[in-house]
Amino acid sequence: MNIKKTRYFVRTFGCKTNQYESQLLKELIQQSGNEVVEEYCDADYVVVNSCAVTQAAERDVYKFIRRVYRESKNVKQIYVVGCYAEYTIQKCLKEKFFERLVVNLPINFLGCKEKYNVIPSDMYKDTTICESKFWLRKFFGTTRAYVKIQDGCNNYCSYCIVPFLRNRMYSRPLEMVLKEVDDLVRNGYTEIYIVGTNVGKYKYEQNNRTYDFIDLSERLLCEFPEITLLFSSLEPVDLNEKFFDFLEKYRNRIFPHFHIPLQAADDEILQDMGRNYTVEEYLDKIKKLRKIIPGVIISSDIIVGYPIETQQKFLFLTEFIKKVGFNWVHVFPYSPRLGTKAYLKYGNTTAKDVKQKVRYVNEINTLLGEKYFKQLCKV
Numbered sequence: 159m160n161i162k163k164t165r166y167f168v169r170t171f172g173c174k175t176n177q178y179e180s181q182l183l184k185e186l187i188q189q190s191g192n193e194v195v196e197e198y199c200d201a202d203y204v205v206v207n208s209c210a211v212t213q214a215a216e217r218d219v220y221k222f223i224r225r226v227y228r229e230s231k232n233v234k235q236i237y238v239v240g241c242y243a244e245y246t247i248q249k250c251l252k253e254k255f256f257e258r259l260v261v262n263l264p265i266n267f268l269g270c271k272e273k274y275n276v277i278p279s280d281m282y283k284d285t286t287i288c289e290s291k292f293w294l295r296k297f298f299g300t301t302r303a304y305v306k307i308q309d310g311c312n313n314y315c316s317y318c319i320v321p322f323l324r325n326r327m328y329s330r331p332l333e334m335v336l337k338e339v340d341d342l343v344r345n346g347y348t349e350i351y352i353v354g355t356n357v358g359k360y361k362y363e364q365n366n367r368t369y370d371f372i373d374l375s376e377r378l379l380c381e382f383p384e385i386t387l388l389f390s391s392l393e394p395v396d397l398n399e400k401f402f403d404f405l406e407k408y409r410n411r412i413f414p415h416f417h418i419p420l421q422a423a424d425d426e427i428l429q430d431m432g433r434n435y436t437v438e439e440y441l442d443k444i445k446k447l448r449k450i451i452p453g454v455i456i457s458s459d460i461i462v463g464y465p466i467e468t469q470q471k472f473l474f475l476t477e478f479i480k481k482v483g484f485n486w487v488h489v490f491p492y493s494p495r496l497g498t499k500a501y502l503k504y505g506n507t508t509a510k511d512v513k514q515k516v517r518y519v520n521e522i523n524t525l526l527g528e529k530y531f532k533q534l535c536k537v
């Protein structure tokens with residue numbers, strides 16, 4: 159007798175860690191005897207793996223759910239999982255959520271601690287346990303695969319909601335990461351993209367030895383001679399001497415692109431944000447990177463419109479971006495997030511000219527992109 163499989167559609171918003179988790183969720187759905195479909199109109203259940211890093215990310219969740227409501231008559235249940243679900247649960251915003259959504263659909267919220275629990279089984283109840291027991295064997299695309307090594311962040315940068323939403327800091331067992339990479343390499347993946355909420359904070363104890371993210375990376379490069387490693391965002395504070403020695407030794411096995419969030423180019427703002435480095439220290443680290451890997455690709459995150467940003471500080475930021483010569487920057491308008499230090503200190507305020515500032519930095523970004531493209535064409 160043919161048991162009808164439940165059909166799931168998974169939509170992912172946000173960071174590479176979310177994309178990894180959605181891929182693992184798809185594998186677990188298939189391992190549990192159910193089906194993953196490519197179109198939400200064919201799905202019984204729709205899973206929205208959400209992001210809450212900015213108000214714009216929130217809006218994306220509503221827009222998508224309304225589209226599902228309009229276009230699909232098959233959907234029995236929507237699961238909103240991950241950071242925005244966690245935010246909605248923590249801040250008791252479910253009622254507000256449905257008021258704002260307007261459409262009447264059965265929606266279930268699963269926070270970051272239970273995001274795999276869309277599959278009705280105790281095996282998938284706890285995110286951390288799930289990621290310590292299950293691993294990926296394939297990834298969308300053919301040569302590059304994301305491998306999550308840790309979750310959570312204890313930095314509590316003043317503007318950031320992530321530490322409040324993501325799980326407490328944990329590092330995946332070393333043997334689990336090795337097993338995952340082993341299977342991915344067997345399936346033909348040669349580029350391993352190390353992802354996590356704050357990968358630089360990986361710390362795993364094994365046989366009286368502590369592995370940080372550099373030790374883990376070195377272990378992967380030694381055990382799998384065919385792979386190239388890529389890193390998701392690295393915090394400036396994690397680019398220490400040990401990191402530069404590692405880079406010197408394995409520069410030919412590391413993809414020459416580093417995303418190093420700067421956020422602001424003013425020491426007073428950086429201190430207020432709780433970023434633990436100065437503008438000068440940041441510049442030094444970029445110079446060291448370029449010394450070890452000439453022509454290395456460097457991108458960054460920038461926040462404009464932070465409450466204590468003056469016009470003068472903003473103009474200095476724009477000059478600093480050009481001075482560093484990033485290949486590109488992601489510019490974010492400061493977005494007050496309920497519960498963060500900056501929200502408590504400055505309230506729910508957004509600078510009137512923040513959109514203008516974003517446009518201005520994106521014009522610089524276009525010039526940086528053109529310069530980078532010309533370099534590529536020369537190669």
Ligand code: SF4
Nearest residue numbers: 311313314315318320
């Ligand atoms: S390092 Fe700062 S910005 Fe990054 S996730 Fe942690 S708190 Fe947020």
